[in-house]
Every structure is written in structure tokens, then in C-alpha cells.
Amino acid sequence: MDIKSFVLKKAREAKEGARSVAKASSGLKNSALIKMADTIKKKTGELQRENRKDLVAAKKKGLSKAMINRLTLTAKSIDEMAQGLVEIAALPDPVGEITKMWQRPNGMMVGKMRVPIGVIGIIYESRPNVTADATALCLKAGNAVILRGGSEAINSNRAIVKILRGVAAKEGIHEGVITFIDNTDRQAIMEMLKLEGLIDVVIPRGGEGLIRAVTENSRIPVLKHYKGVCHVFVDRDADLQMAEDICFNAKVQRPGTCNAMETMLVDEKIVKKFLPPMIKRFKKAKVLIKGCPGTRKLDKSLAAAADEDFYKEYVDLILNVKVVNDIDGAMDHIAKYSSAHTDSIVTKDYQKAMRFLREVDSSSVFVNASTRLSDGFQFGLGAEMGISTDKIHARGPMGLEELTCMKFIVLGNGQIRT
Amino acid sequence: MDIKSFVLKKAREAKEGARSVAKASSGLKNSALIKMADTIKKKTGELQRENRKDLVAAKKKGLSKAMINRLTLTAKSIDEMAQGLVEIAALPDPVGEITKMWQRPNGMMVGKMRVPIGVIGIIYESRPNVTADATALCLKAGNAVILRGGSEAINSNRAIVKILRGVAAKEGIHEGVITFIDNTDRQAIMEMLKLEGLIDVVIPRGGEGLIRAVTENSRIPVLKHYKGVCHVFVDRDADLQMAEDICFNAKVQRPGTCNAMETMLVDEKIVKKFLPPMIKRFKKAKVLIKGCPGTRKLDKSLAAAADEDFYKEYVDLILNVKVVNDIDGAMDHIAKYSSAHTDSIVTKDYQKAMRFLREVDSSSVFVNASTRLSDGFQFGLGAEMGISTDKIHARGPMGLEELTCMKFIVLGNGQIRT
Numbered sequence: 001m002d003i004k005s006f007v008l009k010k011a012r013e014a015k016e017g018a019r020s021v022a023k024a025s026s027g028l029k030n031s032a033l034i035k036m037a038d039t040i041k042k043k044t045g046e047l048q049r050e051n052r053k054d055l056v057a058a059k060k061k062g063l064s065k066a067m068i069n070r071l072t073l074t075a076k077s078i079d080e081m082a083q084g085l086v087e088i089a090a091l092p093d094p095v096g097e098i099t100k101m102w103q104r105p106n107g108m109m110v111g112k113m114r115v116p117i118g119v120i121g122i123i124y125e126s127r128p129n130v131t132a133d134a135t136a137l138c139l140k141a142g143n144a145v146i147l148r149g150g151s152e153a154i155n156s157n158r159a160i161v162k163i164l165r166g167v168a169a170k171e172g173i174h175e176g177v178i179t180f181i182d183n184t185d186r187q188a189i190m191e192m193l194k195l196e197g198l199i200d201v202v203i204p205r206g207g208e209g210l211i212r213a214v215t216e217n218s219r220i221p222v223l224k225h226y227k228g229v230c231h232v233f234v235d236r237d238a239d240l241q242m243a244e245d246i247c248f249n250a251k252v253q254r255p256g257t258c259n260a261m262e263t264m265l266v267d268e269k270i271v272k273k274f275l276p277p278m279i280k281r282f283k284k285a286k287v288l289i290k291g292c293p294g295t296r297k298l299d300k301s302l303a304a305a306a307d308e309d310f311y312k313e314y315v316d317l318i319l320n321v322k323v324v325n326d327i328d329g330a331m332d333h334i335a336k337y338s339s340a341h342t343d344s345i346v347t348k349d350y351q352k353a354m355r356f357l358r359e360v361d362s363s364s365v366f367v368n369a370s371t372r373l374s375d376g377f378q379f380g381l382g383a384e385m386g387i388s389t390d391k392i393h394a395r396g397p398m399g400l401e402e403l404t405c406m407k408f409i410v411l412g413n414g415q416i417r418t
Numbered sequence: 419m420d421i422k423s424f425v426l427k428k429a430r431e432a433k434e435g436a437r438s439v440a441k442a443s444s445g446l447k448n449s450a451l452i453k454m455a456d457t458i459k460k461k462t463g464e465l466q467r468e469n470r471k472d473l474v475a476a477k478k479k480g481l482s483k484a485m486i487n488r489l490t491l492t493a494k495s496i497d498e499m500a501q502g503l504v505e506i507a508a509l510p511d512p513v514g515e516i517t518k519m520w521q522r523p524n525g526m527m528v529g530k531m532r533v534p535i536g537v538i539g540i541i542y543e544s545r546p547n548v549t550a551d552a553t554a555l556c557l558k559a560g561n562a563v564i565l566r567g568g569s570e571a572i573n574s575n576r577a578i579v580k581i582l583r584g585v586a587a588k589e590g591i592h593e594g595v596i597t598f599i600d601n602t603d604r605q606a607i608m609e610m611l612k613l614e615g616l617i618d619v620v621i622p623r624g625g626e627g628l629i630r631a632v633t634e635n636s637r638i639p640v641l642k643h644y645k646g647v648c649h650v651f652v653d654r655d656a657d658l659q660m661a662e663d664i665c666f667n668a669k670v671q672r673p674g675t676c677n678a679m680e681t682m683l684v685d686e687k688i689v690k691k692f693l694p695p696m697i698k699r700f701k702k703a704k705v706l707i708k709g710c711p712g713t714r715k716l717d718k719s720l721a722a723a724a725d726e727d728f729y730k731e732y733v734d735l736i737l738n739v740k741v742v743n744d745i746d747g748a749m750d751h752i753a754k755y756s757s758a759h760t761d762s763i764v765t766k767d768y769q770k771a772m773r774f775l776r777e778v779d780s781s782s783v784f785v786n787a788s789t790r791l792s793d794g795f796q797f798g799l800g801a802e803m804g805i806s807t808d809k810i811h812a813r814g815p816m817g818l819e820e821l822t823c824m825k826f827i828v829l830g831n832g833q834i835r836t
Contacts, residue, residue: 019753019779022777022779023776023777096776102798104796104797104798108787108791110797110798113775113776115776115779117809117810118779118809196633200809200810201809201810215614215637216637219633219634221639221640221808221810221811222639223810239832242831242832245832245834246832246834249834249835250834253834253835253836254835335437344828353829357531357827358441358514358531358533359440359441361437361440361533361536361825362825363825363826364825364826364827364828365825365826365827365828366827366828366830367827367828367829367830368829368830368831368832368833369526369828369829369830369832369833369834370833370834370835372834372835373526373828373830373833373834373835374826374828378522378835379522379528379826379828380520380522380528390639391535391536391618391619391823392535392618392619392639392641392810392811392823393639393810393811395823395824395825395826396825396826397826405809405810405813406813407779407780407781407782407783407813407814408781408782408783408792408797408813408814408815409775409782409783409784409785410762410782410783410784410785410787410791410792410797411771411775411785411786411787412784412785412786412787412791413660413786413787414657414660414663414664414786414787415786415787415788415791416663416664416667416668416671416787416788416790416791417667417671417672417788417790417791417796418671
């Protein structure tokens with residue numbers, strides 16, 4: 001069978017799965033998830049055996065140590081994968097919620113009901129745990145998933161999918177609910193992206209290159225996560241100790257994440273008081289600081305930040321520091337350079353806090369908190385499918401609700417249009 | 419300037435406009451809309467003069483009478499256009515609403531705030547009133563609009579835009595809030611569709627060809643309205659008089675609309691009782707009926723429905739009639755042939771009503787009401803930007819809320835990640 005027909009057949013199977021799981025009760029979905037977790041734990045040995053094939057191939061190909069780490073299934077990471085499914089089973093089922101309902105003059109009731117999206121395509125790289133995570137989130141929200149993982153993890157992914165499908169079938173959910181594109185040719189992705197009407201939305205999870213390629217080629221809506229160029233603005237009316245703690249945490253606690261601060265903006269009125277101890281603390285933590293002219297006036301040992309640096313997602317212990325006139329200068333800078341992921345203000349001033357909240361056009365806008373808290377679990381969503389930097393459908397951390405959509409329902413008693 | 423640079427410049431202007439209008443108060447937006455309406459009415463003569471140029475060109479090109487009708491600005495249609503702006507001014511402003519807010523264990527408050535999307539691209543054909551309608555809806559929801567109308571209406575559109583921009587500027591809103599791509603070359607659309615990061619969403623309003631072309635070429639999310647192949651299922655437990663009235667209304671009241679019924683599904687248990695009077699009434703109203711074998715057994719004079727007929731949006735006095743076993747047969751048919759626009763069940767049975775509501779995967783699902791009521795105004799949304807047959811972001815009639823998105827806000831008092 002050619003790739004095109006193969007992918008089409010798979011997508012039709014996923015559509016069947018979607019119809020089946022959309023009707024499944026919460027009880028059935030939860031018990032399937034818990035049995036999937038049990039089976040994964042029981043088959044740890046088998047999963048590791050399959051994973052080893054991928055690891056051997058990865059070493060042969062000379063993949064980086066970081067890549068190989070992400071690829072490795074240890075007994076601990078398999079246990080965590082299983083635990084993730086149990087946690088998703090414990091979350092409330094978003095399907096069926098009626099968020100509002102109102103009566104019209106002709107007596108009909110109009111409402112909005114939360115329903116599954118249908119078939120969700122996940123295109124991802126290396127990490128095999130995504131196979132279980134993404135499946136569980138989609139299934140809990142009543143969707144089928146059509147998975148296309150990277151070639152590096154093909155054996156691990158295949159083994160995980162086999163377990164998940166086996167449990168689904170035993171529980172009476174159509175196997176298509178977990179559909180795996182067992183073909184690592186890039187053309188398989190391109191064929192998926194044409195299947196408007198069979199696949200309802202695509203979520204690419206991986207590097208910027210993958211996301212751009214998917215977006216440029218897809219006829220299907222894409223929910224995407226580009227980079228996180230996050231800012232903290234320290235206002236003249238900030239509690240300076242709080243500001244220092246927030247900025248330090250935002251940069252240093254885990255610099256390799258998308259919600260770490262990349263640029264610190266400082267109100268010119270407090271530069272002399274705030275910056276010297278802050279810079280000292282950053283230097284002690286081995287943060288490389290790139291300063292604007294105003295910052296370097298204060299500390300000539302600092303490197304100079306070039307304009308293009310302000311667009312960079314370092315995901316490393318590197319930080320831009322820029323002095324701004326006031327909150328307007330800070331918001332102008334953010335409007336120009338931010339990736340609209342997460343931006344925070346530190347201030348004691350109520351008016352400025354409210355202006356920043358309203359006017360900064362980012363998916364998460366914070367007052368007096370570290371950008372590192374921008375995360376589905378920290379927000380209390382209970383799960384996270386990724387962080388959307390899109391504005392359409394989902395913005396910011398995506399939980400189960402973002403894997404559903406709202407349809408209109410009408411309860412009438414014979415109404416017609418006149 | 420080449421088309422690419424021209425469109426880029428325009429999109430940058432729209433982005434400026436978006437920042438300006440996002441901050442505008444409801445009072446300012448409403449007073450701008452009301453002044454726009456006043457100015458449109460005052461300049462009726464000027465608008466008709468410009469419109470006449472388009473009409474002359476249209477006749478020369480030999481456009482159809484229906485196209486020329488849609489293109490014509492009469493004193494009455496100009497007055498209605500103005501009235502539309504006044505009505506949009508009177509609607510509640512969706513921006514700034516906090517739909518929920520909750521506290522986390524570390525004391526930070528997390529909430530979701532409704533904010534404008536940013537820059538909305540509208541690509542439309544012929545009808546110049548879309549210029550004013552779409553602008554007003556976008557502006558009220560705090561967005562800038564970037565308009566690309568059809569070449570047939572270029573003079574009319576240009577004149578309307580000039581009025582709207584003039585009022586915006588006078589009111590202190592950046593003119594970019596209404597940006598008009600004054601270039602009818604098709605390449606201008608293609609360039610727009612590449613401007614990810616400047617244009618946030620595109621809404622094509624026109625025929626299926628236009629919508630497909632936009633979807634296939636866009637890197638920007640598209641909100642689209644494909645066809646409406648709507649069903650009414652008459653269950654064995656229906657009130658047959660109600661069913662007859664609903665079906666008649668759904669087909670005949672205005673057959674040229676997307677929410678008109680195209681296929682009537684009838685439970686086999688009531689065929690003999692329900693169909694003969696129903697068919698008689700349809701025939702009297704000059705509806706051409708295409709029947710399935712079961713229907714034609716009852717009335718041999720009927721044309722036969724071919725399988726492909728069930729996919730058709732007739733938008734005419736033509737109707738498919740199909741006999742089904744029961745509600746499952748009806749829902750199977752709908753799952754296969756429906757365009758997921760609007761589908762209705764007529765029944766007195768509570769269980770079946772609830773099953774149909776939950777299981778039918780269409781943007782609007784009705785019980786005991788005519789599909790013709792599927793409309794933003796009938797639903798009480800106060801306005802309508804179109805009806806989305808997508809599942810992502812907006813589904814069904816789109817009002818002001820669908821022209822906004824939700825961002826996360828966090829109110830902290832020094833929280834950091836540990």
C-alpha cells in the first residue's frame with residue numbers, strides 16, 4: 001500500500017475510534033486508563049526491551065547525549081508514565097458540561113455544551129512518554145488520537161501503542177481511538193496534514209523546525225507552541241526584595257524551560273538601588289548578563305546586548321537586562337520583542353498592575369509572581385498537553401478543556417422560523 | 419511598491435491599529451460606531467456614486483443578476499448598514515470579562531480574562547455591506563480588521579472604508595484599526611496568508627472555492643464556514659403535526675440558506691402515517707423530492723435519490739427523503755453525510771432527545787425546532803460574523819465572543835517556583 005492510502009486508512013480508523021470514545025461514559029474511560037497504567041507497569045520488561053532497540057540505533061546514528069536521555073525508558077520513567085495515566089483518570093471529565101443556557105423570546109432554550117473535538121493528530125519527536133500522555137489526555141476528553149512519533153523512538157512507541165490499544169479493545173472502546181502511523185517517512189506527515197474532515201486538529205510537539213513545517217503544510221487547524229521569550233518588569237514601585245526573588249527564580253530555577261525569563265526590564269528610577277545586588281546574585285549563579293547601555297553604565301564588565309538578542313529564547317543561564325523609562329517603555333518593549341508566552345510585572349501599585357494585566361497581549365500575564373509558574377499543573381489544570389502560543393482556540397497551558405469544543409444545543413417544543 | 423511589500427506595510431499598520439483599539443474603552447468604541455453610522459447615512463449620495471462605478475463595471479463584465487443585486491447599495495441598504503453599526507454599539511462589550519478565577523495552594527489567584535484576538539483578516543466577495551458589518555464587529559471586540567474585498571466592489575468598499583477610518587481617526591483610535599488592502603490582485607490574498615505574527619486569524623466569507631483556496635494557502639488560522647447539509651429526523655415517538663410543521667419550515671421558509679433542511683430522515687415505524695400528508699404539503703409548495711427506495715415504495719412518482727445526493731447542499735426547493743430503522747440509523751446517516759452544521763430531532767421521547775443532543779457531532783444540535791433557527795440573531799447573540807463549521811475556536815454562529823480569546827492572568831504576592 002502506498003503511503004497516501006496507508007495514512008488515509010489509518011485516519012478513517014481513527015474517525016471510527018472517535019465516534020466510539022465520544023459516547024463512552026466517564027466510568028468506562030477512567031477504568032480503561034487505570035487498566036492501561038496497570039498493563040504498562042506489568043510490561044516494564046517488554047517496554048525496556050523494545051526501547052533498547054531504539055537506544056542501540058540512536059548510538060549508532062551518533063545522537064546527542066541529551067537526545068538519548070529523552071529517549072530512554074527507565075523503570076522509573078515507565079512507572080511515572082503509568083502514574084500519569086492514573087492521574088488523568090482522576091481528573092473531572094470535561095465532556096457534557098453545559099456552560100450556559102438561556103431562553104429566547106419564542107420559548108426555545110439555547111445552550112452551549114462541551115463535546116470532544118474528534119480526531120486529534122499528534123506529531124512529536126523522540127520522547128516516547130508522549131505516546132502515553134497524549135493518548136490519555138485525548139481519550140479522557142473523548143477524542144481519538146492519531147500519533148506520528150519520530151523514527152528514533154519507533155520501537156518504543158509501537159510497544160506502548162500495542163499495550164494501550166489492547167486495553168481499549170478489551171474495554172469495548174474501538175481500537176481506532178489510539179491510531180499509530182507506523183511509518184517514519186516524512187511523507188506520512190504531509191499526507192496527514194491534508195486530511196481535513198478526518199483529522200480535526202493537529203498538535204505538533206517538538207522543535208521550532210517541526211512546528212513551522214507542520215504549520216506551513218497543514219490544511220487542518222494547528223495548535224502550536226512556539227518559543228517562550230518571557231519578561232519580568234521591575235516597576236519603580238516594586239517591593240525590591242520580592243522583585244529580586246522573583247527575577248532570580250524566573251531565570252535560575254530551571255533555565256532550560258520555555259517559561260524561564262529571558263529579559264529583565266528595570267524601571268530607570270530604581271536602577272541604582274535594584275540592579276547592583278541583583279546582578280551580583282545572578283553572577284554568583286553563573287548567569288551571563290547582556291546589558292543595554294543603561295545597564296552597562298552601572299557595570300562595565302557586562303557584555304552588550306544586541307537588538308537581536310532581545311528576540312532570543314536562550315533556554316540557558318543567559319539574561320538580557322534593559323533599563324526602561326517606565327511601565328509604558330516596558331510594555332512597548334514587550335509588544336515588540338515578547339513571544340507572547342508569559343510576562344510578569346513586579347509592583348505594589350494597583351493601577352499599574354491592572355494596566356499591565358489588561359494591556360500586555362501574552363497568553364499568561366502575571367503580577368508579582370515568577371514566570372516559572374506558567375504551567376498547567378501550577379495553574380491547577382491537573383494536566384498539560386503543551387502551552388499554546390496561539391490565540392485561536394487555546395492560549396497558554398492546555399488542559400483537558402482545551403481538548404474539547406463547544407457546540408450549540410437547542411431545546412424546543414415546536415419552534416419554527418417566521 | 420511590489421504587492422508583497424504593500425501587503426506587509428498594510429498588515430503592520432493593522433497591528434498598530436490593534437494595539438490602539440485593544441486599549442479603547444467601551445464608551446469610546448461605542449461612540450465611534452455611532453458616529454460611523456451617522457456619517458454613513460450623511461454620505462449616502464457619495465456612497466451610491468461610488469457604488470454606481472462598480473455596477474457599471476459589473477454590467478460590462480456580464481455579472482449575473484443575483485451578483486449585481488448583492489452588489490447594489492440602495493438608500494435602504496445603506497440605512498440598514500448604518501443601523502447595523504448602531505445595534506453593535508448597543509451590545510455588551512466582551513473585552514475584559516473574567517470568566518473564572520481560582521486560588522492555588524501557594525496563594526496565587528489564577529484566572530481567565532477575555533481579550534481581543536488582535537488583527538482579524540476578512541477576505542470576502544461582492545457584498546459591500548460586509549465592509550461595515552465586519553469592521554464594526556471586530557472593532558467592538560477590540561480588534562483591528564484587515565479587509566480584502568472582491569474586485570467587483572472595489573469602489574464601494576473604498577468609499578465605505580474612507581468614512582470608517584475618518585471617524586476612527588477623529589475619535590483618537592489609530593486608523594490602522596480599519597485597514598483596507600486596496601489591491602485586487604489575487605497575489606495580495608496569498609501575501610496576506612503568509613503573515614503569521616501580524617495577522618492572527620483569517621475569516622473568508624464567500625463561496626466554497628474561496629474558502630478552500632484560503633485554507634490551503636494559509637499559515638494563519640482560518641475560521642471557516644463550509645456548506646450546510648442539515649437534517650431533520652422524525653422519530654417514531656414524534657408529535658406528527660409538530661414534525662410536519664418543523665420539516666416544512668426547515669425546507670420551505672427560505673430554501674436558499676445554509677440552515678435549510680436538505681434531507682428529511684423518517685423512522686420506518688411512522689412512514690405510512692407521516693409521509694403521505696407531508697409529501698403532499700411539500701409538493702404543493704413545489705418542493706422536488708428525491709426519495710430512497712422506502713420512500714418511493716409509498717409514492718412511485720418521486721425521483722430517486724442517488725447516494726451522492728445525500729452530500730448535496732441544494733439551497734433550493736429540493737429535498738432528499740430517507741427512511742431509517744430507528745434513531746441509530748438516523749445518527750449513522752448524519753455521521754456519514756451531514757456537514758455538521760445543524761441537525762434536529764423531532765420526538766416526545768426524553769431518552770432519545772438526550773442521546774441525539776449528546777451524540778450528534780454538529781455545531782448546532784436541535785430537539786423539536788426548525789433548523790432555520792440556527793442563526794446568531796435567533797440564538798440571541800445579537801450579531802453574527804458567520805457560522806463556523808470548524809470545531810476549533812468557534813463552532814456554529816459566531817458573535818462578539820468568538821472574536822475574542824482568553825488569556826490567563828495570575829495575581830500573586832511574591833510566589834516563586836520551588
